[in-house]
Structures are given as C-alpha cells and as structure tokens.
Amino acid sequence: MIRFLVVVTLALVSTMARSQEKVTLNGYIKDADNGEELIGVTVYIPQLKAGTATNAYGFYSITVPKGTYEVQYTFVGYSSQNVTVTLDADVSRNIELGGEAQIMNEVEISERPLDENVIAVQMSKNTLNINQVKKLPTLFGEVDIIKNVQALPGVISAGEGTSSFFVRGGGGDQNLILIDEAPIYDASHLGGMVSVFNADVIKESELYKGGIPSRFGGRLSSILxxxxxxxxxxxxxxxxxxxxxxxxxxxxxxxxxxxxxxxxxxxxxxxxxxxxxxxxxxxxxxxxxxxxxxxxxxxxxxxxxxxxxxxxxxxxxxxxxxxxxxxxxxxxxxxxxxxxxxxxxxxxxxxxxxxxxxxxxxxxxxxxxxxxxxxxxxxxxxxxxxxxxxxxxxxxxxxxxxxxxxxxxxxxxxxxxxxxxxxxxxxxxxxxxxxxxxxxxxxxxxxxxxxxxxxxxxxxxxxxxxxxxxxxxxxxxxxxxxxxxxxxxxxxxxxxxxxxxxxxxxxxxxxxxxxxxxxxxxxxxxxxxxxxxxxxxxxxxxxxxxxxxxxxxxxxxxxxxxxxxxxxxxxxxxxxxxxxxxxxxxxxxxxxxxxxxxxxxxxxxxxxxxxxxxxxxxxxxxxxxxxxxxxxxxxxxxxxxxxxxxxxxxxxxxxxxxxxxxxxxxxxxxxxxxxxxxxxxxxxxxxxxxxxxxxxxxxxxxxxxxxxxxxxxxxxxxxxxxxxxxxxxxxxxxxxxxxxxxxxxxxxxxxxxxGDIIGDGTQKEAxxxxxxxxxxxxxxxxxx
Missing domain, CATH: 2.40.170.20 (TonB-dependent receptor, beta-barrel domain)
Structure with missing residues (x-):
C-alpha cells in the first residue's frame, strides 16, 4: 500500500511539473450580432496540429507549450477568425464571430481543420442545425425539430402524424428528451402532428444514438x-x-x-x-x-x-x-x-x-x-x-x-x-x-x-x-x-x-x-x-x-x-x-x-x-x-x-x-x-x-x-x-x-x-x- 501511494505521488508531482511548462488559453465564443454563445466552434492551432471545440455553454480551454501561435476559430455559417496569441502565461480570450460566410462555389477550397465527423471520438451522434432545418418542407407550415430527428439514420418514426420515434430497436419511452436539461415526458402537440419545440427559440439540438457520454443516464436508446x-x-x-x-x-x-x-x-x-x-x-x-x-x-x-x-x-x-x-x-x-x-x-x-x-x-x-x-x-x-x-x-x-x-x-x-x-x-x-x-x-x-x-x-x-x-x-x-x-x-x-x-x-x-x-x-x-x-x-x-x-x-x-x-x-x-x-x-x-x-x-x-x-x-x-x-x-x-x-x-x-x-x-x-x-x-x-x-x-x-x-x-x-x-x-x-x-x-x-352489412353479419374485413x-x-x- 505504501509503495502504491509513493508511485501515485511521484506520478502526480511529475504531471504537475510537466503542466507548469505549459499555459492555457480559454474563453467564450459568441455571435457578434446577438451575443449568443456558440456551441461546437472549432479552436485549432495549426503549428501543433491540435485543437478543441466549445462545449454546450460556448466555453473552450486548450493547454499548450509556451509560445506564439496563430489560433483559428471556425464555425459553419460564420466567417473564420485567425488570431495571433503570445502565450507566456495563462490567457483568457473571448471571441465574437460574425459576418455570415459567403456561399462557397463547389470548387473553392478553404483551409480549416477537419470537423468532428472525422476527428471526434464521439460516434452515433447527429447535430441538427436549426437554420438548415428551417429550409426544409413542413407539415402545416410548422417547422418541427422532431420531424427532422425522425429522418436521421437509425431513427424510426412511430407513424405519420406522431412525434414519437424509435432508435436502434428501442421503444419510444426509451428516449430521454431534454429542453435546457429538463426532461419532457411527452413531446407532442395535437397527438403528435407537431412537437412541443418552437423552432424560434432553439439554438441547437443533438441526438445521441450510441456511445452515449457518461453524464447521461436513465434511458436505454437515445438522448435528444x-x-x-x-x-x-x-x-x-x-x-x-x-x-x-x-x-x-x-x-x-x-x-x-x-x-x-x-x-x-x-x-x-x-x-x-x-x-x-x-x-x-x-x-x-x-x-x-x-x-x-x-x-x-x-x-x-x-x-x-x-x-x-x-x-x-x-x-x-x-x-x-x-x-x-x-x-x-x-x-x-x-x-x-x-x-x-x-x-x-x-x-x-x-x-x-x-x-x-x-x-x-x-x-x-x-x-x-x-x-x-x-x-x-x-x-x-x-x-x-x-x-x-x-x-x-x-x-x-x-x-x-x-x-x-x-x-x-x-x-x-x-x-x-x-x-x-x-x-x-x-x-x-x-x-x-x-x-x-x-x-x-x-x-x-x-x-x-x-x-x-x-x-x-x-x-x-x-x-x-x-x-x-x-x-x-x-x-x-x-x-x-x-x-x-x-x-x-x-x-x-x-x-x-x-x-x-x-x-x-x-x-x-x-x-x-x-x-x-x-x-x-x-x-x-x-x-x-x-x-x-x-x-x-x-x-x-x-x-x-x-x-x-x-x-x-x-x-x-x-x-x-x-x-x-x-x-x-x-x-x-x-x-x-x-x-x-x-x-x-x-x-x-x-x-x-x-x-x-x-x-x-x-x-x-x-x-x-x-x-x-x-x-x-x-x-x-x-x-x-x-x-x-x-x-x-x-x-x-x-x-x-x-x-x-x-x-x-x-x-x-x-x-x-x-x-x-x-x-x-x-x-x-x-x-x-x-x-x-x-x-x-x-x-x-x-x-x-x-x-x-x-x-x-x-x-x-x-x-x-x-x-x-x-x-x-x-x-x-x-x-x-x-x-x-x-x-x-x-x-x-x-x-x-x-x-x-x-x-x-x-x-x-x-x-x-x-355501408350496409353483407350477409348474416358474421363476416369481417380489415x-x-x-x-x-x-x-x-x-x-x-x-x-x-
């Protein structure tokens, strides 16, 4: 037991010594037009081929060796920013992204890091961009995030005119549906013709079908x-x-x-x-x-x-x-x-x-x-x-x-x-x-x-x-x-x-x-x-x-x-x-x-x-x-x-x-x-x-x-x-x-x-x- 504690202590001291040679860049990234924190913005340092992304609250933190770096901030639908930062101590840098990016021609090439489809460990996750969702056809003209969830691979609709869905062989009750972290037990209006989610107020939605992070529990099949x-x-x-x-x-x-x-x-x-x-x-x-x-x-x-x-x-x-x-x-x-x-x-x-x-x-x-x-x-x-x-x-x-x-x-x-x-x-x-x-x-x-x-x-x-x-x-x-x-x-x-x-x-x-x-x-x-x-x-x-x-x-x-x-x-x-x-x-x-x-x-x-x-x-x-x-x-x-x-x-x-x-x-x-x-x-x-x-x-x-x-x-x-x-x-x-x-x-x-009964009334039909x-x-x- 004493030997184990000594090994652990030496490992911690070594880790702290190494970490003291490094510094941290952190901050929040927001929309320049309205001040909204942006989720999933890529923060990338090309010299180190290292990067991170903002979390669900728009916060990022990246720890690197001391030095001067060009930091790239990129997000789909926004103009990228390249910022030169000298990191000789911990730095807090908030960034505002604005000026919606121009529509790219098919042959244009932009230099930006790979996105999470390839580099992220998380798999079986789909992110729904609400601006893209609003461009698609709707039932009765009402934009509905659930209807778009039902169109994702691995997701089965319970039927036309319902907000219930099934994920990878699980029942409708096996999906945890959250709005601002609070559970919704029935996500339907009018028996399912439209969901409870008003598209005007949605910032982002994510569906986890597998590889579900440890912070989630309580349901078997998915997290929306x-x-x-x-x-x-x-x-x-x-x-x-x-x-x-x-x-x-x-x-x-x-x-x-x-x-x-x-x-x-x-x-x-x-x-x-x-x-x-x-x-x-x-x-x-x-x-x-x-x-x-x-x-x-x-x-x-x-x-x-x-x-x-x-x-x-x-x-x-x-x-x-x-x-x-x-x-x-x-x-x-x-x-x-x-x-x-x-x-x-x-x-x-x-x-x-x-x-x-x-x-x-x-x-x-x-x-x-x-x-x-x-x-x-x-x-x-x-x-x-x-x-x-x-x-x-x-x-x-x-x-x-x-x-x-x-x-x-x-x-x-x-x-x-x-x-x-x-x-x-x-x-x-x-x-x-x-x-x-x-x-x-x-x-x-x-x-x-x-x-x-x-x-x-x-x-x-x-x-x-x-x-x-x-x-x-x-x-x-x-x-x-x-x-x-x-x-x-x-x-x-x-x-x-x-x-x-x-x-x-x-x-x-x-x-x-x-x-x-x-x-x-x-x-x-x-x-x-x-x-x-x-x-x-x-x-x-x-x-x-x-x-x-x-x-x-x-x-x-x-x-x-x-x-x-x-x-x-x-x-x-x-x-x-x-x-x-x-x-x-x-x-x-x-x-x-x-x-x-x-x-x-x-x-x-x-x-x-x-x-x-x-x-x-x-x-x-x-x-x-x-x-x-x-x-x-x-x-x-x-x-x-x-x-x-x-x-x-x-x-x-x-x-x-x-x-x-x-x-x-x-x-x-x-x-x-x-x-x-x-x-x-x-x-x-x-x-x-x-x-x-x-x-x-x-x-x-x-x-x-x-x-x-x-x-x-x-x-x-x-x-x-x-x-x-x-x-x-x-x-x-x-x-x-x-x-x-x-x-x-x-x-x-x-x-x-x-509508008249045929015969003696004992015959049935589907x-x-x-x-x-x-x-x-x-x-x-x-x-x-």
Whole structure:
C-alpha cells in the first residue's frame, strides 16, 4: 500500500511539473450580432496540429507549450477568425464571430481543420442545425425539430402524424428528451402532428444514438438534447409568424447590454378558429410558452433561468368528451470557472407531466387525471488537463413522484366513485467519471463509468399475490407497508462506457463504441403507437430495471475539403428485462396492474449509411438504414420470438435545400420505409351469436410500405435589405403525390360500398386508416 501511494505521488508531482511548462488559453465564443454563445466552434492551432471545440455553454480551454501561435476559430455559417496569441502565461480570450460566410462555389477550397465527423471520438451522434432545418418542407407550415430527428439514420418514426420515434430497436419511452436539461415526458402537440419545440427559440439540438457520454443516464436508446437561445444582449428584437396550424411571437432584448438578456416566446394553435368557422362541435387547441433570463456576472460566473409550459386540449361531441395533457419545466443553471482548466455547471431542474380524460354524462361521467413530477440537482465538471487529456465527472440526484390515476365523478348521479390509486416515490442517483485521452496522433480513447443507484421509496403499500403472473384471477394474500423515506427496493448498476477513434489519414477514421444504459422508469402503454394517455411506473417490487448493452463500429470520411461528410455504422443492442404486457391485458383502471407486467429479452441490430453536404448552394443529406428488432417475453405471443412493432427493415431518407439566389430557396424531402408490423386477427371464434377475433401472432402482419415526397419554397423579398423589419414567405407542399400511407388497421363487420352489412353479419374485413393526403400550406414570418 505504501509503495502504491509513493508511485501515485511521484506520478502526480511529475504531471504537475510537466503542466507548469505549459499555459492555457480559454474563453467564450459568441455571435457578434446577438451575443449568443456558440456551441461546437472549432479552436485549432495549426503549428501543433491540435485543437478543441466549445462545449454546450460556448466555453473552450486548450493547454499548450509556451509560445506564439496563430489560433483559428471556425464555425459553419460564420466567417473564420485567425488570431495571433503570445502565450507566456495563462490567457483568457473571448471571441465574437460574425459576418455570415459567403456561399462557397463547389470548387473553392478553404483551409480549416477537419470537423468532428472525422476527428471526434464521439460516434452515433447527429447535430441538427436549426437554420438548415428551417429550409426544409413542413407539415402545416410548422417547422418541427422532431420531424427532422425522425429522418436521421437509425431513427424510426412511430407513424405519420406522431412525434414519437424509435432508435436502434428501442421503444419510444426509451428516449430521454431534454429542453435546457429538463426532461419532457411527452413531446407532442395535437397527438403528435407537431412537437412541443418552437423552432424560434432553439439554438441547437443533438441526438445521441450510441456511445452515449457518461453524464447521461436513465434511458436505454437515445438522448435528444435541445438547447434554447439565450436572447439578444445587444438590441431589441421581435420574431413572429402565422401559418396554417399555429401563430407565434418571440421577444428578445438586453436587460443590461452585453451582460444580461431575456427571451419570451408564445405559440398557439389556429385549428380552433377553423373548426369554429366550420361550425363543428369539436375543439382542438394547444399552446406553449418559453421564457429565459441570463446574466453574466463576470467571466467566471454566468447564471441562467429558463422555463417551458405547454398544454393541449381536445374536446368532441359538443364538449361531452375531453382530453388534456401538458408539460412544464423550470431550469436554474450556474456556470462557474474555478480556474483556467476547471469548468463547472450546476443545475436545479423541475419537471412535471400530467394528463386528463373526461366524459361529461349525468350517469357515466367521470374525470380521470394522472401526473409525474420530479426535482433534480446536478453538478457536472470538466477538467481540461491538457490538449490531449480531458476529464468529466459529476453527481446527479432526482426525486420523482408518480401519481398513476385519480378518478372523480363529475355529477352526483354518476355511477363512479372517487378512486385514488396509490402514489409511488423514487430517488435516482447517478455518479460518473470519464476521461478522453489522445494516446497517439492517430489514436484517441474515451473511457467512462456511471454508477446508477435507484431507490423505490415509501410511503407506500406493496400487495403480495398468490401468483403475481395470474392476471385472470389476481389473489392478494398479504401486504407490506412502508413509511415515508423507507426504502422498498434498491437497485445498483454499473454502466461502463467506451469510445475509440483511430485516424487512418487526415480525412478518414474508424470508431468503436460500447455503452451500457439502465432505465428505471417504465411506460405503461396500451397500444402500438404511444399516446399521451399512458402511465409511468418506477422499478420496484415487481419491476426490474431495464438494461441495454450496445456496441457499434463505424467508418467516417470527409471529401472535398470537408464539403461532404460520409459515414457507415453497424450496431448490435441487447436488452434485458424489457417490459411488455401479457396478451389481452387489462391496463386502464386496473389496481392489480402488476399482475399484467411481463419482462423478457429484446435485441436489435442494423447498418446505417449517411452522406451530408454542409456547404455550397446545394446542401442536404441522404441516408439508408437496414435494421431488425426482436423480442421474446414469457406470456407474450405464447412465449415465442416476435418482431417489435417498430421493426422496419429498410428506411431511406433524402432531403435537400437549394439557394437559387438571395431571394429564393427551394427544399425537398423524400422518405421510404418498410411497413410497420401490427397485430391483426387471423380468424374468429363462434359462440352462438358472439364472434370474437382470434389473434394467433403478435405483430404477425405488416402494413404496406410508407413513402412520401414533400416540397417547399422560401421567399425573402429583396426589399428586406432596405428596411429594419424583414418578412419571409414559406410555401410547403406535403405529400405531393397524395400517397395513402396506412396509419393503422382495424377489423369490422364486412360492409358494401353503401355501408350496409353483407350477409348474416358474421363476416369481417380489415380496414386501413389514412391520415394526410396532399396538403399545401403557407406561413408568413416577420423579424425586426
């Protein structure tokens, strides 16, 4: 032991001695026009062939030997800056990038370092540039970041008209969706026709599909991290728009110029006005609000407070049937620079998701509500030891309260009695450490470990069953009572993470990653397409944590001086304790729901190919995914292996934007995928006059292939250049050739073209439901 301590001490002294011969250049990089911190800016020193990039808060730090260097600051869409810096001591240098770069001709060559497609260790990550997203066609004219996520390789849409998506063989509930670090439990408005993310307030979004960094936990398949703008700290500005689906407005302005600013944004649906004009008895509305304040106390301390709230309200039959759901989040963030190398981000997060269903009827009327609330405190630190050695570490704790259901009669004559399902509580801890180290000029490695500690907590009561898998006749034989803060069940899991990049040349590399993810929250869903009206439950006495192991290998290459990026990845994912529900399960309003739980195994594998063009008048992306997703769970599909309902063998996505001139930009998007698996009856039983369906296989039938073409044109009038306010028209054509894509399929008594029953009424037929035919839309935006 003494020898070990001596060796460690000598190693630390040696490291400190070496580090004293070096100095650090650090600072923040901002947009010169509005003061926004820029994420992912490349900071490169050609003499050393070394560089770094700004983090999620616009901060960079690079430690190099003393000397005088030319430092290159480059970012797509901005003019580069070359700054000569004499580093004989630690230097803090803030940089402002401005003057949007001119459109490059195809044959032009710019001297800049390779971007992260080749040099970064991180693989299986896609960054969505919101300015590029705004050039592509939209549904109802509403720019939607989720719809663009669904077009990425390895991502499967749950179906047309939904914001749910599946990543590399994982379920929709296995995606962690964050806005300013706060979780969103349902990212949809209007059942999925548009997402909760207002494009006006988005700064950047990133999707992690594999090689997930150690700082993230709690979901198996992916992390979608959305960050909002901070607000213009130089001048007052307004952005507004009105479209076929929604109207919106955003105000941003400095509170103290160059030090503090705010944004306030609101969006509301226009569909209610259309329905009212059509004199229908239905009502469909949504709204969302975003707000943010930031304050730069000094170069070492920055504070942010942001919030989001949004809600949907749908009613039918003259208000007799109603639905409602909504998310609310609040984030307080403190960025602190301890010294030139140690950066800290401390975050306090509140998040809430709730929904309700109501029937207004004197006898059968009731109101059903449910919610999930959580409070998190996180501290994440980054230590920039040297240009070749970086550490990240931190601790997260989250407390959750699950309220599965409260049922209340809405009249004295109602047949329902007030019923409150037991609340459930949990504490979720995460401790992590990772180290990214450049071992040689060609080899860089990132190794990390996350420790997940999950506690199902009291107060609560656990019922003991004679047979917990006997859902036909659940018999309670005993119960266990737990007081407040008493642990009901504890789960401790190690989540190792590993990433490796080997450079074959300056423009080619191969990458390897492995990660284990653990999920302790389970979605109780009653259908193949996730809807808001589902219930979340924690791991506990009857539910084990879900665990996923994924390995991925990829080849990455840049072409024509980084104008084109190409990648090919293969992956394999194995999932333990995946949750499903027994065949013919009774889910809604079932107080013995635990007897319907079934857990088993799932696995998925596939290949993804993508080519992206980021510069020039023509930009865009082409991708192809081949994948397979399988499950095998006792009590489901008679214990036999079956394909998951998000299994798609072939998916093709193409999108492009062409800038004809400074006035017109044209966009196009095409998607094709193999049909979604679904469960349909294979026959029927006959019991006198009763003819129930017979289902022989889970997901044994596939819907027809899905494909669609969308087009758009964006007009920026030339007179914008001569006035303070700027107008913009966006024209979109959705489903240009009016393809009837099947959303789902159901069975009914066979009828003729007039709707009359054929024969004795015992014959049945399958019917498909389609959503959107050809749909044009127009949006007008204004900004000043």
């Amino acid at each position: 991290e959305v960050r909002t703008i901070d607000g213009n700290n130089k001048r007052f500005g307004v952005t507004a728009g009105i479209g076929s689906m929604a109207s919106r407005v955003m105000i941003e302005a400095p509170i103290v110029k160059d030090k503090s600013s705010f944004i306030l944004s609101g969006r509301t649906s226009n569909l209610g006005l259309y329905l009212k004009a059509a004199n229908t008895d239905n009502s469909i509305n949504f709204y969302d609000l975003n707000a943010k304040v930031n304050w730069r106390a000094n170069n070492k301390n920055r504070f942010f407070v942001s919030g989001y709230t949004g809600r949907d309200k749908l009613s039918f039959s003259d208000g007799e049937v109603g639905f409602g759901w909504g998310n609310s989040t609040g984030t307080f963030r403190w960025n602190h620079l301890f010294n030139e190398k140690l950066f800290s981000n401390t975050t306090v997060i509140l998040s809430s998701f709730d929904y309700l269903f109501e029937i207004k009827d004197p006898i059968q009327g009731f109101k059903w509500s449910s919610n999930l609330q959580e409070l998190s405190v996180k501290n994440d630190l980054t230590y920039f030891h040297t240009v070749n050695n970086e550490f990240t570490f931190g601790y997260h704790i989250t407390g959750r309260r699950f309220s599965p259901a409260t049922i209340e009669p809405n009249s004295e004559e109602s047949m329902f009695e007030k019923t409150v399902f037991d609340k459930m509580y949990a504490l979720d801890h995460g401790i992590y450490l990772s180290n990214q180290r450049r071992i040689t000029d060609a080899l860089t490695m990132d190794v990390g470990l996350r420790v997940s500690i999950f506690q199902s907590m009291g107060p609560g009561k656990v019922y003991i069953y004679n047979d917990p898998k006997d859902n036909a006749d659940p018999t309670r034989v005993d119960s266990l009572e737990y007081g407040s803060w008493k642990s009901i069940k504890n789960f401790v899991n190690l989540e190792p993470r590993f990433g490796l990049r080997y450079s074959l040349s300056d423009d080619k590399s191969i990458k390897l990653s492995y990660n284990r993810m653990v999920q302790n929250t389970h979605l109780v869903a009653a259908g193949t397409v996730p809807l808001p009206f589902n219930t979340w439950s924690p791991s506990g006495y009857y539910l084990k944590p879900q665990i996923a192991d994924q390995i991925a290998l990829g080849y990455f290459q840049n072409l024509k001086d980084n104008m084109y990026e190409a990648s090919a990845e293969i992956y394999y994912k194995d999932i333990q304790h995946v949750t499903d529900f027994a065949d013919n399960a009774e889910i809604q309003l079932n107080k013995d729901l635990v007897t319907e739980y079934r857990q088993g195994d799932a696995w998925a594998y596939g290949a993804e190919f993508m080519v992206t063009k980021k510069e020039g008048r023509l930009t865009g992306m082409a991708s192809y995914t081949w994948s397979k997703a399988l499950r095998q769970i006792e009590g489901v599909n008679q214990g036999r292996e079956y394909v998951a309902n998000y299994d798609r063998r072939n998916v093709v996505n193409l999108n492009a934007a062409f800038e004809l001139n400074d006035k017109w930009t044209f966009g196009g998007a095409f998607t094709y995928s193999t049909g979604r698996p679904t469960t349909v009856p294979s026959g029927k039983y006959e019991y006198g006059e009763y003819n129930p369906d017979q289902v022989s296989e889970r997901n044994g039938y596939r819907l027809p292939a899905f494909h669609r073409l969308d087009l758009s044109a964006t007009l920026n009038p030339r007179k914008n250049a001569t006035r303070k306010w700027k107008g913009q028209w966006i024209f979109s054509l959705y489903n240009v050739y009016s393809r009837k894509n099947a959303f789902t399929v159901y069975t009914r008594t066979k009828k003729d073209s007039d 019917r498909m439901v389609y959503l959107f035919p050809f749909m044009p839309s127009v949006t007008y935006n204004i900004k000043f």
